[in-house]
Amino acid sequence: MTSSGKIGIGILGTGKRGIYFGGAYFGKHPDCEIVGLCDIRQENLDFAKEKLGDHIPATDSLEQFLQLPGLDAVVICSNDHAHAEHTLAALKAGKHVYLEKPMAQSLEDCDRMAAAGLEAKRVFMVGLELRYCSLMEDMKRIIASGEIGEIKLGNVIDNVSVGGDYYYHGARRRKDYVKSLILEKGTHSLDLANWLIDASPVKVYCSSGLDVFGGSAPNDKRCRSCDEKDSCAYYVDNRKGLEMDYGGVRLKDDLCVYAEEIDTHDNGIVVIDYDNGAKISYLECHFSPEYTREFMFTGTKGKIIGFYNNEQDFKITVMKRHSKEVQTYYPERRSGGHGGGDDAIVRTFVDLIKKGEPAMPGIWGARDSAAIAIAAAESAETGLPVHIPVHDVFVKAGAVR
Numbered sequence: 001m002t003s004s005g006k007i008g009i010g011i012l013g014t015g016k017r018g019i020y021f022g023g024a025y026f027g028k029h030p031d032c033e034i035v036g037l038c039d040i041r042q043e044n045l046d047f048a049k050e051k052l053g054d055h056i057p058a059t060d061s062l063e064q065f066l067q068l069p070g071l072d073a074v075v076i077c078s079n080d081h082a083h084a085e086h087t088l089a090a091l092k093a094g095k096h097v098y099l100e101k102p103m104a105q106s107l108e109d110c111d112r113m114a115a116a117g118l119e120a121k122r123v124f125m126v127g128l129e130l131r132y133c134s135l136m137e138d139m140k141r142i143i144a145s146g147e148i149g150e151i152k153l154g155n156v157i158d159n160v161s162v163g164g165d166y167y168y169h170g171a172r173r174r175k176d177y178v179k180s181l182i183l184e185k186g187t188h189s190l191d192l193a194n195w196l197i198d199a200s201p202v203k204v205y206c207s208s209g210l211d212v213f214g215g216s217a218p219n220d221k222r223c224r225s226c227d228e229k230d231s232c233a234y235y236v237d238n239r240k241g242l243e244m245d246y247g248g249v250r251l252k253d254d255l256c257v258y259a260e261e262i263d264t265h266d267n268g269i270v271v272i273d274y275d276n277g278a279k280i281s282y283l284e285c286h287f288s289p290e291y292t293r294e295f296m297f298t299g300t301k302g303k304i305i306g307f308y309n310n311e312q313d314f315k316i317t318v319m320k321r322h323s324k325e326v327q328t329y330y331p332e333r334r335s336g337g338h339g340g341g342d343d344a345i346v347r348t349f350v351d352l353i354k355k356g357e358p359a360m361p362g363i364w365g366a367r368d369s370a371a372i373a374i375a376a377a378e379s380a381e382t383g384l385p386v387h388i389p390v391h392d393v394f395v396k397a398g399a400v401r
Helices: 016-026 042-052 060-066 081-093 107-120 134-144 163-167 187-197 339-357 363-384 393-398
Strands: 007-012 032-038 073-076 095-100 125-126 151-160 203-207 268-274 278-285 291-299 302-309 316-321 326-329
Touching: 007 016, 007 060, 007 187, 007 339, 016 042, 016 291, 016 339, 032 042, 042 060, 060 081, 060 268, 073 081, 081 107, 081 125, 081 302, 107 125, 107 363, 125 339, 125 363, 134 187, 134 291, 134 302, 134 316, 151 187, 187 268, 187 291, 187 363, 187 393, 268 363
Parallel strands: 007 032, 007 073, 073 095, 095 125, 151 278
Antiparallel strands: 151 291, 203 268, 268 278, 291 302, 302 316, 316 326
């Protein structure tokens, strides 16, 4: 605890998400105080101190960061490939951990992290905040009530109109950095499917493509020096940056989205078999006209359809077999990002720390959603289905998805 009796929060990875989420949510929580910053880039630390407070200790050393006075919990917003290393180090140091999704880039790392969390006896959560938005809470309640029976089939769609802007101007356009956008972007929707079905994936098949982005442009070509900027829909003025869909954060990467090195898929279809016999398809498209998520599940008694967008035009439709009745619900609008999910997941994390008992809510689900995306990347390369093993650490611990 800090000298004021608050929970000491450290932000590990002070890029755009770290500043927005760590600063705007944990930094403003009445029971929390930011006591440390860590990043390997000095410019990121300088920007973080400017935004969050010049008095906050900052370092590029993970070891020094974890030894800062008053540090109780670490909010990890580092790049995906560093998630396992940073989580394991923080848990070993006895810190509570809030980790931005995805959990990790390999199934082995996910399982090592889960085992470490159980051993550490701390609060360990992954930032799958859409579970906490009003739409998903209502869908979960309706499904759990048995209204549509046992789910047998489902279809989940991520329409990502901003895909070209968000991913193909920078390092995420390469598989060696991001692995796949199904892992980077799709983890949210995959986790929700697993959670609503209440089952674990056992087999995955994926077909993906790179049909709009990439091409023959030089890898070092940038918007700032392009002769076609007036006619390109993906032109970014690097002086102003591109505003993202949360917190006014701006991206300033301006590499050409048609560069030769681009190999990250811009669309994909994943077919998933579950251990309870359910089957779903997941479709992700990064050149769709709209920016929405769609969920459809068919059970033995009926069907439920959910619609999500950032504007919170949430809608749920429920239909029953052998009936013409259609029930329509409009989940409440809430303040905060992701339909109120950002606020709610931070409150949950803080409340669990204050309770003083070990907790890992959603870690099994975080592992399973990453497992689907990791298996999908392999399947897309080989053209073969991939089987996902169940890690017995969850079974032995009686973990909740």
